[in-house]
Amino acid sequence: MIFFLFGPDTFRSRQKLKEIKAKFIKEVDKSALNIETLGGQDLEPVAFKQAVFAVPFLAKKRLVIVENLLGSPRGQKKQKEILEILETNLPQETIIVFWEGGLTRPKTKKSRPAAGKSPGLFNFLKKEKLAQEFNLLNQNEVFRWAASEVKKRGGKINPDALKLLTDLVGDDLWQLNSEVDKLLAQARGKAVGLIEVSELVKTKLEEDIYKLTDALGQKNKSLATKLIGDQLKSGTNPVELLAKITWQFKNLLLVKEFSQKNGLGYAADRLSYQLGLHPFVVKKTLAQIKFFQPNQLKQLYRRLLEIDYKLKISQTDPEVLFDLLVIKS
Template identity: 35%
Template sequence: MFYLFHGDDEYRRSLELATMKSKLGDQSAIDLNTTELSGSDLTLDQLIFACDSVPFLSDKRLVIVHGLAARLGRRKEAAEEEEDGEDVFLERLEDYLSNLPETARLVFVENRAIGKGNPIRKMVSAYDHGYEHEFVPLKGFQLSKWISQRVEEEGGKIDRDAVQLLANYVGNDLRLLDQEVGKLLTYVGQGRSISRDDVERLVSYVREASIFDLVDAVGTRNTKLALQLMEKLIDDGNHPLYILHMITRQIRILLQTRELKDKQTEPGDISALLGLHPYVVKKALAQTPNFAVTQLEELLHRLLDVDVAIKTGQMEPVLALELFLTEAGR
């Protein structure tokens, strides 16, 4: 059998692969009977060798190939002689898949959704022993349901508004959500349901989201809301210098993100280049239309002046922040 696992939901895709590996036996059997290959420079002989190898202490071998479908999908953009080589590869691959050994479980894995015209996807559809699973990120009710079920699986309980807050601010990154659920369950212990207050107190992305909202208010010239958010952050125990630092960090992220976006850089590449979590980049990209590059540069200069004024004792921290937010909203 052979499979195509594709789509943006890395967490559920990894769980499915882990389930397939577990069926091979214990860890030693898994190690002996699992081969992972990069499709970027894979030859058909390498693939055949891996799939034809006889399983050891198991009745199946698992061969996982990363990125081959994407590579073959780009073949039309290649030079003519390279295209001919890929066409030969495809012909031989199709012949081999029709006679794939019963002992082999071959999985083509892609980090993004693959179009219906992709040759690997076409092969999966053409054979009875081919299977496709697109891992589409969960949204809305499905995402909320997943959070609730994950908490229940771990023996906990969670309030509905806490579920909604997690979904809104952490998003559909299930791996990150799983980590945050674990922290929350450890924090509340047994017998108590996770509340909205617990999420606001413990989940780092929720705390950071308050900074996103504050910067949003600056970008839309909503000074009243910006000041209210600042007061809430202070009431929650955040030091004014911490708030200043987080605003500066966010403005700098916005400037860097805006510059890369203007160069047509993909969100995933922006995340890698800046060393930021995809959630942070997603929020920044949503904010960039509110700011011109010159405005972001000016805000950074003002923030530096505020930092110096506070640290040299020229201004009281809360007053300095209030003045900055008031001037930035003009």
């Protein structure tokens, strides 16, 4: 039995991995002595084979977890050898889980696999019956997910507060999960409202995205470069940072085009209704559109999509890609 958990939504794939482990401990081995986790970056085929073919200790099955085997740009030969092991008659007593953080499925046959990915091993694993791809949730799905999490934890949150929360955090379920915990703890049994979200969910990343947008609009390239560099140095995932920047430029484009067609006389709450954005986000965006022309926004948005593509298929340093964005803005 082989599980393959992959995709950009590492929160949900990690939750699935936890569920598999919890079920194994509950139903197979309460001692957890038959669970073995292997780091894929440095995994030797011999060690993998030993783990897979080892006899269960005082239990009927073993659970072998391999993490991030395909994401490394090195070790293609080792991945090929591991594929050969998987193609043999594996012991029925062994359950294998391959967990890949951030790995994505090529969209077409001509698409290049992600850096370090062995096409043979990836193709083998993705065809497994228990392969599961975790794509990022869209805006409506994030809203429903957050509402479900609040309910699971016995909390309450007003719909407008939930909308603001998901607008601010986006599809980063790691952060959203933490924010839900924080808000419910602060609410102490009461319903979370707009004030609590506005006061507690002001992350440095969010603030820097608005500052970065201002800097790009005002051609302050040194500040824009510094803001991006600070985020990367602090450990912000390049894909997450890019998603936040892209999200705000999409908002700018929506607000700019709407304002040009309908004038600037709309109040933020009415504009938010028309565009499906929260008034808080609209107010921030309205203050920035004066720095950009529609064609400039479209051009920047296209560049952001190009960077997203390059981040996923090439080994180019993310900081270099962001620097090019600033230089060409």
